[in-house]
Amino acid sequence: MKAMILAAGRGERMRPLTDATPKPLLKVGGRRLIEYHLDALAAAGVGEVVINTAHLFEQIPAALGDGRAYGLHIDYTVEPAGALETGGGIHNALPLLGPGPFLVVNGDIWTDLPLAPLLRAPAGLAHLVMIDNPPQHPRGDFALDANGLLHANGDERLTYSGIGVYTPEFFAGCTPGRFPLAPLLRDAMAVGKVGGEHYRGAWHDIGTPERLAALDRELLG
Secondary structure (H helix, E strand, C coil): CEEECCCCCCCCCCCCCCHHHCCHHHHHHCHHHHHHHHHHHHHHHEEEEEEEEEECHHHHHHCCCCCCCCCCEEEECCCCCCCCHHHHHHHHHHHHHHCCCCCECCEEEECCCCHHHCCCCCCCCCCEECHHHHHHEEEECCCEECCCCCEEEEEEEEEEEEEEEHHHHHCCCCCCCCCHHHHHHHHHHHHEEEEEECCCCEEECCCCHHHHHHHHHHHCC
């Protein structure tokens, strides 16, 4: 199974750190954030990775190369200024991701989640990893039922971790351009086509310089 790392965002909340460095290249625990994902993907048995870029796009391939240093082959997409949002960015990369299901990982998170168990075709159109709601997102995103299906509404809502497996069919009917992922997920959930699982291990959203510094202290401590 191929994988995609989402790395095109501007990282406005991370300024001024992201004024000169793309968010996935910021260092935490002595390594670039995106390198943790590359190592995890290689350890899971993924061989080919697509990384989308936009803000300071030339820095990412310059830093990571063709992926051989990580035991991978990396392809890159370059999006227009402002990027294509999550849905548009994945849709733009579909020709590189091929005809089968693929794993997607947000480039601005850190987790110890083992990725190998995710490398299987979802029962529906997508399968998402959900986590307990962090302090900065207390209301969560979607509800996970006892049968492993996700719903847009529900009393016990969890937060989407930014890690999921998608099928190309999930994007059927989409046209090229800038669009978010969440409305597509809600539409697929409405017809019972999105599964999920609840991960209770370590997960961090690197959304602010303060959260980056806290994780850096944890990893070095």
